[in-house]
Amino acid sequence: MTADPLVIFTPSGKRGRFPVGTPVLTAARQLGVDLDSVCGGRGICSKCQVTPGYGSFPKHGVTVAPDALSGWNAVEERYDQKRGLKEGRRLGCQATVQRDVVIDVPPESQVHKQVVRKAATAHEMVMDPATRLYYIEVAEPDMHEPSGDLQRLERALREQWQVEGVEAPLPVLSKLQPALRKGDWKVTVALYKDHRDARARLIDVWPGFFEGRLYGLAVDVGSTTVAAHLTDLRNGQVLASAGVMNPQIRFGEDLMSRVSYSMMNPGGDAEMTAAVRAALNGLGTELAAEAEIEPRAIVETVFVCNPVMHHLLLGLDPVELGQAPFALATSESLSLAAAELDLTAVNPAARAYILPCIAGHVGADAAAVALSEQPGRSEELVLIVDVGTNAEIILGDTSRVLACSSPTGPAFEGAQISSGQRAAPGAIEKVEIDPKTMEPRFRVIGCDAWSDDPDFATLAGVSGVTGICGSGIIEAVAEMRAAGIVDPSGLIGSAEQTGTPRCIAEGRTHAYVLHDATAKGGPLITVTQGDIRAIQLAKSALYAGARLLMDERGVDRVDRIVLAGAFGAHISPKHAMILGMIPDAPLDKVRSAGNAAGTGARIALCNVAARAEIEETVRKITKVETAIEPRFQEHFVAANALPHASDAFPELSKVVTLPDVAFNTGGDREGGRRRRRRG
Amino acid sequence: MTADPLVIFTPSGKRGRFPVGTPVLTAARQLGVDLDSVCGGRGICSKCQVTPGYGSFPKHGVTVAPDALSGWNAVEERYDQKRGLKEGRRLGCQATVQRDVVIDVPPESQVHKQVVRKAATAHEMVMDPATRLYYIEVAEPDMHEPSGDLQRLERALREQWQVEGVEAPLPVLSKLQPALRKGDWKVTVALYKDHRDARARLIDVWPGFFEGRLYGLAVDVGSTTVAAHLTDLRNGQVLASAGVMNPQIRFGEDLMSRVSYSMMNPGGDAEMTAAVRAALNGLGTELAAEAEIEPRAIVETVFVCNPVMHHLLLGLDPVELGQAPFALATSESLSLAAAELDLTAVNPAARAYILPCIAGHVGADAAAVALSEQPGRSEELVLIVDVGTNAEIILGDTSRVLACSSPTGPAFEGAQISSGQRAAPGAIEKVEIDPKTMEPRFRVIGCDAWSDDPDFATLAGVSGVTGICGSGIIEAVAEMRAAGIVDPSGLIGSAEQTGTPRCIAEGRTHAYVLHDATAKGGPLITVTQGDIRAIQLAKSALYAGARLLMDERGVDRVDRIVLAGAFGAHISPKHAMILGMIPDAPLDKVRSAGNAAGTGARIALCNVAARAEIEETVRKITKVETAIEPRFQEHFVAANALPHASDAFPELSKVVTLPDVAFNTGGDREGGRRRRRRG
Structure with missing residues (x-):
């Protein structure tokens, strides 16, 4: 044999x-x-x-x-x-x-397909969605042994797929009988089973074998923009992405003004909740149309957001988040029916998963960054910074992960800057200042040419030059510092002190003219002393937060730095370090992770085990509250200066020569010294 | 020591x-x-x-x-x-x-109070509601250890009440933060915990110690009427009861005509669902007002209904219940948010429990009767009959319980009877016929006097005598049979045959005049041959169903009989046995259980363990489908005759003398024989 x-x-x-x-x-x-x-x-x-x-x-x-x-x-x-x-x-x-x-x-x-993530370094994405299709053959009803169609469906799932226990929402249950009969007792069901429920949920049912696919929406609800990615739940592929302005902006530009709106206006939170939910429905409809799929095929949604957006999305008044001790209504993840969020642009029985919040100032968006960047799996000590109106900061490696939030204010987003604007066509995003001539050149969003290109005016097109966005102001201030236009304390020198007529008087301080189109009826774009102060406050807050985590961890340097978020994708690491926004690290160890929060949302959408993982991670993270740490204030004050970058970055000093003296606003002795050194 | x-x-x-x-x-x-x-x-x-x-x-x-x-x-x-x-x-x-x-x-x-049920024999009701109040002291938020208010509430419940795991629907969660602060971190919560979910659900929260009580609605959704009992969840006391006509009546008087309406009219089922849900909200509002409680205090609802009402309540198309094999969409119990049934007259987070259905024709109302009457705990073999358009029949004792439904049609409810009407003031409900004179006397609903009382006309008031209700037609036919006006085959004799001018010709058959007010412009109320035939069909179906269960069980008599339902409360056991509606049993072993389905609903409302019990009972019940049992037809045909009651009931024969011969519709030979014997 x-x-x-x-x-x-x-x-x-x-x-x-x-x-x-x-x-x-x-x-x-x-x-x-x-x-x-x-x-x-x-x-x-x-x-x-x-x-x-x-x-x-x-x-x-x-x-x-x-x-x-x-x-x-x-x-x-x-x-x-x-x-x-x-x-x-x-x-x-x-x-x-x-x-x-x-x-x-x-x-x-393969069921558990590995999906290559372009930006991924920590780990590959493995497909294991909560919602899957099952084709089954259901026993016909028998008068001798009466049982409901749902009970025979359950038995078929148990026998044919080893799925135990099924819950059917009433509207889905109402589709079951016609589908079974139309499909001659063969149906395809979409079942949702997450890491928490013992029973599966019936999401939809189709007669016979359903040829279609299931999709999910990964959504990042930001204070300013709401971005969604329509994702194929079989392979994690993003079919379409879209973003819209968060319509809550009409109630307040930044988070705290929205919290104030809720405090001052009874029912204000409900207005803001309705506004963002309507925007989500608009996005869902748009994405489904773009990808040419039925909204019915969208069976799951995952949301990441900061704590205030989180509460407003859920219909919870964010008022407690506006005052110490910043208590969240709930910090843990939520698994809901999407209908509970009034989502109508998806399958009526679609589910919604909301990642956990880390703390009152460190939201589900930070948790999503942690899920995407996996600091807890990094052998090197990694500092992850997600800059927005608040900066979320995560520090960690395999031994321990810490997180905090730092109140940077909106300066990094171009707000509270005299010529500031949002990142949009016409906004200055890149700046270089020649340290010899003190003449600037720049690039605007929507145009690849630099401003000193003879064809720039033509190439920049109708929008021309309209203002400075967040990454532009950082580069401008860093270049001004590098060129010696700004001294270590942050003061802009006068024309005499700096030797350039671009330094003009503005009240009792000075401003630097970046772009002057007034002769042609265009704008005068300057960087004012007030702008420098706003950037100094913002960068001090960011730096102090990072330092506080490093203190907690007992280190004074990190192995690598990840800049997350849309802003982090556009910021120049060199300029960030000249400004002292982030701690010192070798330039090649500073990486942009792009929209890491959005990536985290997609991971949670495509892999149900990742949900359990991030919930566990968040539980274990050491939460540091900057507002009550005395050392935060110390770091904040100490970080106010614009450091002498040549010490920290020899490679930078090759291109820029940094003055080490401060301007005296009143006299020109220091200016003389500066000129002498630079001569 | x-x-x-x-x-x-x-x-x-x-x-x-x-x-x-x-x-x-x-x-x-x-x-x-x-x-x-x-x-x-x-x-x-x-x-x-x-x-x-x-x-x-x-x-x-x-x-x-x-x-x-x-x-x-x-x-x-x-x-x-x-x-x-x-x-x-x-x-x-x-x-x-x-x-x-x-x-x-x-x-x-005592938490598990024993409540004395007036009509109860099987077992006392023990209070153990799913929803209870808990007063707790919650830790204040701490910036050093950030956690959501809900998570600290959960911890307090675990530490102070050993309650593990709490789910909070978003609208309840939104009340938590204000309540905790208003109550200075002391709150009273209403938690729902049933026999199936591992986690408790947060239903409501009040600042500080809540002085109020929690209530529930036990609802019996019948084809004709919807009845609800507002019940105190601490002691089971019924604060208020009310009933309304089921507004679905406008779509069809009986169940099958409603199923037809749904078949013929797209969206017809949704119309009927909306109608009954609106009626439920009206009832809830009325009961809360009557008892002077807030709708918010109504935290639970329990529903019992026949399968068609069950599906229409749940928003499921009942079309499959109108044709073999009578497949239910779902047969098991359901635990839902009351909001899923569009119930607005209760707490927004109130729960709804719907008892399981036994089979396609034997609904949750029959399950509720089984819960109330506990056949499975009876040492004696008990036959329980709930008569309506369909009769639900349960037979059982401690060893085994069987159930079936029998299509009696609406005759027992006064429908399809020439002078029939619903049980309402003016309807004849009690009938006696003197066997010597063949003269009738009767009572109408709303009047205690008999019709031979000299003051009857005055006492019966404005409504006077309007028709015959279900219990009235049964008594009339039984008395006509007992008096010899009707022969064993169900034929009404002529005036010559019976010797009374009350037997009048009506086409080729005869009718018996019960009440003639035509002289005063009032109605002529007769029992026609058609009426007798309708009652014969109905009672044969009922009897055949009971016999079928007895066959299945291998017995030819039962120890006791329970007549359930509103109709069962009014029916005279003696007359039911003369007609052969129910099998033979000693008269003192025939008992009316009143609204046993409503009682079952109240038990399930007040005791969560009773829900587990009835679910288990229903799973174990032997379901017998009359439509496919050949013996049902045999029993049905055999039961068509009106039996010779004197054999079965010696005690009845003392008051009534029963003829044992049949009329011959054509001749008067039989009539002569009958007269000879009675002479």
């Missing part, structure tokens, strides 16, 4: 012997090989496609004969004719084992 | 020794004595009142000294002055043990 044929699966390497005639899918299941199937082996869904290998496999010690699998059968033939099967592919549920064989499971046939 | 004082609790008899100074409530808790407390021993709620006994207790072997408990303290003094404490009562949380003592826990201080 010969042994049963040996079946080896790649890339897992799992192997076992199976009787002749065993379907490949059956062998895969028995070995625990990750081979997908929606129809449960009925030759309908084609998810279980495999690629048998033939010939000699010395590594596995087998030679695979051409007849190792059963011949191409009618089901495969039909499927190939109808939809086409890639060369070399077989359907795992149809092909049966005849002789020793090596079978490769291509990535698209 | 002397032993610690001995504390003996009555009526439980639990005893133990406790150190001097132990509060009585603490001793009770440690011994597992059922002593209530909402405030957790803070001297606020007064629920833990006890009555210490003094003097000699030979039964317990102790003598209690006057100083066995600590002296009356300030908290008790204040409570007594403010609200009054009954003579001899102490607050269990204030009085401490000093010496051996016997302490009685009065019924109102």
Whole structure:
């Protein structure tokens, strides 16, 4: 008697012997090989496609004969004719084992697909969504053993998919009877099962085999913009992304003014809740239309947001977040029906998952950054900074993770800056100042040319130059400091002190003219002393927060720095360090993570285990409250100066020569010294 | 060293020794004595009142000294002055043990109070509602250890009440922060915890100690009427009851015509759902107003209904219930937010529990009857009949319970009867026919006098005599049979055959004149041959259903019979047996259970364990489907005759003499025989 044929699966390497005639899918299941199937082996869904290998496999010690699998059968033939099967592919549920064989499971046939994240370094994204499709055959009703259609559906799911217990919301239950009859007792159901509920939830039901796919929305509700990514729940692919202004802006530009609006106006919180929910519905509709999918196919949503946005999204008055001790109504994650958030642009039974908040000032957006950047898995000590109106700061490595929030104010977003504006076409975003001539050149959003390009006026187009955005003001101040226009205390020198007529008097202080189009009726764009002060306050707050975490951790340097958020994507690490926004680190160890909060939302959308992970992470994070730490104030004051960058960054000193003396606002002695040194 | 004082609790008899100074409530808790407390021993709620006994207790072997408990303290003094404490009562949380003592826990201080049900025989009702009040002291927020208010509330519930895990719907969560601050971190919460969910649900929150009570609505949604009982969840007391016509009547009088309406009219089921939900809101509002309570205090609802009403209440199309195999969308119980049923006249977070259905024709109302009447706990074999348009029939004892539904049609409700009407003032409900004179007398609803009372016309008032209701037609037919006006086959004799001019010709058959007011412009109320046929069909169906269950069980008699439902409350057992509606049983073993379905709903409302019990019972019940049992048809045909009651009921034969021969509609030979025997 010969042994049963040996079946080896790649890339897992799992192997076992199976009787002749065993379907490949059956062998895969028995070995625990990750081979997908929606129809449960009925030759309908084609998810279980495999690629048998033939010939000699010395590594596995087998030679695979051409007849190792059963011949191409009618089901495969039909499927190939109808939809086409890639060369070399077989359907795992149809092909049966005849002789020793090596079978490769291509990535698209794996349930827990690994998805390559462009910006990812910490770990790859693995698909394991909470909502999946199941094709089932349900027993017909029997008068001798009366039971509800739902109970027979439950039994089918238990027997055919080992799913125990199903809850059906009434509106979904109402679809069940017609679907079962229309599908001749075969239906495809979308089931949601998360890491907390013992029972699965019925989200939708379709007669027969449902050809479509399921989608989710990962949403980052920011104070200024609401961004959403429509994501395919099978492979994590983003089909469409869109952002809109948060309509709550009409109630207050920044978080605290919205909290104030709620305090001063009874029902104000409900107005703001209604506004953001309406915006979410608009976004969902837009994305579904762009991707040409039915809203019904959007079965899950995941939200990340700062604590005030979190409360307003949930319909909770944020008033307590505006005053010490900044108590959240709830800090843990929430799993809800999307309908509880009045979301109408999705499947009526769609679910909503909201990431946990870390503390009263460190929201679910910071938790999402932690999920995306995984500081707790970093061997190096990493500092993650997400700059907005509040900066969320996370410091950690495998041993411990700490987090705090620092009240940077809106200066980094271009607000409270004399010529400030939001990042939009026409806004100055890059600045260089020649340290010899003190002449600037710059670039504006929407135009690749620098301002000293002869064609700049033409290229910048209709919007021209309109103001300075957040990254632009940082570069401007850093370049002014590097060129010696600003002294270490933050004072702008006079024309005499600096030797450039671009330094003009403005009241009792001075301003630096970055762009003067007044001759043509255009704007005069200057950096004023007030602008420098606003940036100094903001950067001191950011730096002090980071230092506080470093103190808590007992270190005075970090191995690497991650700049998260849209702002972090545009900021120049060099200029940030000249300003002293962030602690010293080698320039090549400073990285932008882009929209890490949005990435975290997508991870939570695509992988239910990631939800359990971030909940556990957040529970373990050491929360540091800047408002009550005396050392925060000390760091804040100490960080006010604009440091002498040449000490910290020899490579920077090659390009810029930094003065080490302060201007005296009254006289020109210091100016003379400065000029002498620079001469 | 002397032993610690001995504390003996009555009526439980639990005893133990406790150190001097132990509060009585603490001793009770440690011994597992059922002593209530909402405030957790803070001297606020007064629920833990006890009555210490003094003097000699030979039964317990102790003598209690006057100083066995600590002296009356300030908290008790204040409570007594403010609200009054009954003579001899102490607050269990204030009085401490000093010496051996016997302490009685009065019924109102027990959590699991036994409530005496007037009509109950099977078992007493024990209070154990799903929703209870808990007074808690919550830790204030701390910036050093940030956590949401909800998480600190959860911790307080765990530490102070051993409640693990709380879910808070968003609208309730939004009340939490203001309540905690208004109550200075002391709040009373209403928590719902049923037999299925591991986690409790937060239903409502009040600042400080909430003085109020919680209520529930037990609702019986019938095809014709919707009845609701507003019930105190502490003691099961019904504060107010009300009933309204089911507004679905405008879509069809009986169940099948409503199913047809749904089949013929797209959206028809949604119309009917909206109608019944609106009626429920009206009822709730009315009951709250009558009892002078806030709708917010109504935190639970329980529904019982037949399968079609069940589906329409839930928003499920009942179309499948109108055709074999009568498949329910779901047969199991449901636990929902009342808001999912659009209930607005209750607390916004109130819960709804819907009892399970037994089968496609045997609904949650029958399950409620089973819960109320407890056939599975009966030593005697009991037959329970709930008569409506469909009769639900349950047969069982401790060994096994069976159930079926039988299509009696609406004749028993006065429909399809020539002079039939609903049970309302003016409807004939009781009938007697003198077997000698063949003259009738009757009573109408709303009047205590018999029609042969000289003052009857005056007493019956404005409505006078308007028709015959369900119980009236049964008595009329039974009396006609007993008097020999109707023969065993159901034929009404002619005036010649019967010897009374009240038998008048009507087409090719005869009718019996019960009431003739035509001379005064009033109605002519007769029982026609068609009426007799309708009653025969209905009673045959009922009897055949009961017989089918008896066959299944292998018996040919039952020990006792329970007539449930409003109709069962009015029907005369004697007449029901003359007609052969129900199997033979001694008259004193036939009992009316009144609104057993409503009682079952109240039991499920007041005791969460009863929900688990009825779910288990329903799972175990043997369901018999009459439509597919050939023997049902045999029994139905065999039961068509009107039996010779004198054999079965010797006691009936004393008052009535029953003819044993049939009329021949064509000739008068049989009539002659009948007259000869009666002569």
